[in-house]
Amino acid sequence: MKWNKIKIEKLECLINKNKRPDEIIKELGVTKKALSLKMNRLGLKIKYKNVIKCVNCGNEFENYSNINSKFCSNSCSAKHTNKNRKLTDETKQKIKNSLMGFFNNKPKKEKPIKKM
C-alpha cells in the first residue's frame, strides 16, 4: 500500500471532518499501523475525541485510541474488577484467618508426632 497525494489529501480532509480513526482506516483502506505512521510523519493528529464516562468513578474523559475503554485509568479498571469479584464465605474466612495470623504473629510450631 502506497500513500499518494490524493490519499494524503483525503486523509487530511477526513481529519478535518473530525472522523474517528476507525472510520479513516475504513475509508482509506489502510491498516491502523500504516495510518499512525503516516500521521506521525506528516505531523497530523486526530481531532475526533470520544468522551467516555468512567464506569467506576463517573469521571468523563477523552479517549480516541481505545474506543472500547470504559475506565479513565488503570486503577479504576482494577477497582471495578475487584468490586465485581464475589467473595464466598470460604474465601472470607481464609482472609480472616490469614489476617488473624498476621496480627497474632506467632511462629508456627510443628506438632510433635504422637507415638502410639
Ligand SMILES: [Zn+2]
Ligand atoms: Zn475512573
